[in-house]
Amino acid sequence: MNTDKRLVYMDHAATTATRPEVAEAMLPYMTGHFGNPSSLYDLAKASREALEEARERVAAAIGAEPKQVYFTSGGTESDNWALKGVAFAKKEKGSHIITSVVEHHAISHTCEWLEKQGFSVTYLPVDRFGMVNPADVEAAITPETILITVMMANNEVGTIQPVAEIGAIAKKHGVLFHTDAVQAVGHIPVDVGELNIDLLSLSGHKFHGPKGTGALYIGPGVRLDPLMHGGAQERGRRAGTENVPGIVGLGLAVSLAVADMAENAERLTALRDRLTAGLLAIPHTYLNGHPDKRLPNNVNVVFEFIEGESILLLLNRYGIAASTGSACSSRSLDPSHVLMACGLPHEVVHGSLRLTLGEETTEADVDYVIAAVKEVVQRLRDMSPLTPPELRSQSIGGDKICITRR
Amino acid sequence: MNTDKRLVYMDHAATTATRPEVAEAMLPYMTGHFGNPSSLYDLAKASREALEEARERVAAAIGAEPKQVYFTSGGTESDNWALKGVAFAKKEKGSHIITSVVEHHAISHTCEWLEKQGFSVTYLPVDRFGMVNPADVEAAITPETILITVMMANNEVGTIQPVAEIGAIAKKHGVLFHTDAVQAVGHIPVDVGELNIDLLSLSGHKFHGPKGTGALYIGPGVRLDPLMHGGAQERGRRAGTENVPGIVGLGLAVSLAVADMAENAERLTALRDRLTAGLLAIPHTYLNGHPDKRLPNNVNVVFEFIEGESILLLLNRYGIAASTGSACSSRSLDPSHVLMACGLPHEVVHGSLRLTLGEETTEADVDYVIAAVKEVVQRLRDMSPLTPPELRSQSIGGDKICITRR
Amino acid sequence: MYNEKVMDHFEHPRNQGAIEAADGTGEVGNAQCGDIMKIYLKVEADVITDVKFQTFGCGAAVASSSMATELIKGRTLAEAWELSNKAVAEALEGLPPQKLHCSVLAEEAIHTAINDYRTKHGLEAWEETGSHTH
């Protein structure tokens, strides 16, 4: 086993480090300018101004107006708010929601809960690349439909959905359109106007902003109940003392992410493709998600005959941080619903590996990961009862696993 | 006008500065140990351990077990979750909730929303000190009652409710008991066991912890629906990537607050009483809230004939940060529902001033504030058409206001 | 929350006080809503030679009273009648939306004071046109 103590973080879709300059920008609002922004004394002025500057920054990043941006505690809250908020506000008008089978649990579990409250939900299928067909969206619309929610980019397989087409359909039928853009904002261009988006969720820690911060874009004329009832913060729509330091960090992080986005995306796409090619050179390995309509930083593959948690544990020994859709590594013990929805058989889903790159990822990292994965996959295939003989390693001794022949 | 640029922060019930050592403790979890705690690679270990250490600290502060503590984004979320969570989980069993008229809006507005969803809510009255009568709680219980929610200490008038008695009644009748302890934790002793509490809300920024952090204590056997659906974080009860730095800060802050609590409370009580006495020496001035069953740091008075926003604006010129229950300073333009509930007439409510002290408050601060308030009250009374002649100042010239006689 | 002009008029109110034996007075608002404004007029030959105010209310209420009295001092009653709440708010370089009603109060207090003067002098009260800008 390789004992190189290099650290290669390839789980940027899970979370990212807060940029040092973002953390630094937050500090003054923790200890010094700590005033409650809604107070009228001078101490509150700095927090109030910082709040509004952050709102402008988030708005600019998604082509919105500042007053359409509402701060939340993260992507999960934004998703819950959008869905429950619209559902409860519109329940007199209708009770049907359209979504897809590849949404994040923040959407799908919310939909399931709403079903228990009497709403009906259509879960649209996807093709083998994880892509929703806009025609399916249109076909699912009924007079009862109050909301369509389809994510902008998938967190597991990286597939970018045809959001513009879905937005146009929603508009044509006068149905509200929400998109979970948690994996998209800061990574690919997002413009709520061009895409006909009524509601959009984003989360700070996915683009080197602070954890526990997010926002919901609410377009003009959209009515929704609060998820957080209480004080009159956020123009009465989202109660709770504002997390000013977090919001400042979110604002700065999104600005920085968007500023470097095009350049970064180009570099990451090249690295992504290099990594993909390297991994697909391993026999019985397949790419998940769309070959090119995908996030610039996402690689997701399956290796036949082996299980993902084992892959992660061994990669960890190489200092590589990654993720899998295997049931064994999820707390719910269910295999990835996204990979299943793409048509992968159960047993293969367990052998998936997601590697998501970031700004600091280098070509050397990619090559190191390719080499490590090769070793790990071989080692586990040697151990697996499923591996066909021709894939087993013949080497004996060393740290390698050897097949006992008697 | 006094131009002394001293800064006296007396709005600790609104929010507090994050302690420098708390902010410092958070930093490593932003930039270095940023791993998602649910991942299985080494990078996640530090965040996971920090999370569990914080959970132990919060649990210790309220006499709970770590596994009964669930992290949230603040007091508002905890309140919303407790109420909506129990309501939706128990709606088959019953649909009646008991609360008081002096709750924070995070409770009262949530109750109003639940009424729209078909639940019925009893809003118990309070006496002139803002105190709920436990006998009223017992009398309000019906076979339909699923939840009693009464706050531990009031954020406006500081009155400490008879939570132990209410808890005992709830237990006797087998009804769940939630308490909003946002103003209590870190300020007065709280023990969920002794008080028979099933659910308890707390918020980090009220005891020098970070904004955007909070927790909900959920006692054994309590069933409630999630407010945040999504990932399996917080043992599947509260979804969303954990705000590790915030949680670390919350944990440290609550430990520090509780460690100094008894000592601080004693010192603050003396300062509070000195401030109260100084202010009550102003004619036509009355204390709001309970004379001694009140938070050690809370002073709330009304001055007849003048309006609170004006008081705050002038105090701000003295560098004093305070708050009022006047409608004019609330975004909703409603006067304090708490003061109204205590039986104060509308016109008097507008003249209320809340001063909430903190660790750094000195006797000199208190004396300075007394002197400043005297000047401000006189100045505004001189301007008011309601002020009886004997209360008007006779002085002419200077920065004082003079009555024109022709 | 308030701009500098408003804060200046709040902190250094012009014409604050009462006029004993005023020729016209007008009091509007009520304590329940948190705003009472009282205007005192001294009138000579149809011209407002002096004006004072007393106000119970928020910063915007005080500033509106101060500005409104400044704007009508030395004007004829007819001119003063034309002073709109909008003009008061504009002279203050803007008020927060939820505080515009304070400028309305100033307009109403002046109207009430003028009509008090008119009726005391046997003249017909002028009628409100009811075109406040909120």
Add this chain to the structure above:
Amino acid sequence: MYNEKVMDHFEHPRNQGAIEAADGTGEVGNAQCGDIMKIYLKVEADVITDVKFQTFGCGAAVASSSMATELIKGRTLAEAWELSNKAVAEALEGLPPQKLHCSVLAEEAIHTAINDYRTKHGLEAWEETGSHTH
């Protein structure tokens, strides 16, 4: 998530591999659930003289296989039959609750292999008592 003992057995699995012409083999689990364990036994005079495993599964599955094979090596079949999943988990100094089923799998794989040996040798298969500790 896993303790050091588990990680040690996962990273350095004992008795991993296959035995050609084994006297008894047992395969349990299925790929759909993400766990398959296969045990190979070499038996001489009722004693397990050699044992190997192949496992498709998570860290706990591999570690359980490794530990279970260690525990039965050199034991009689009757002794090996008595090995409970609990004993495997304890020997590993504990498994996360959601991973206890991996130790059950190891117990089952051994039972299957033993009965394979027994039936091949014309003996009656032993019966499961069904007392796994989950």
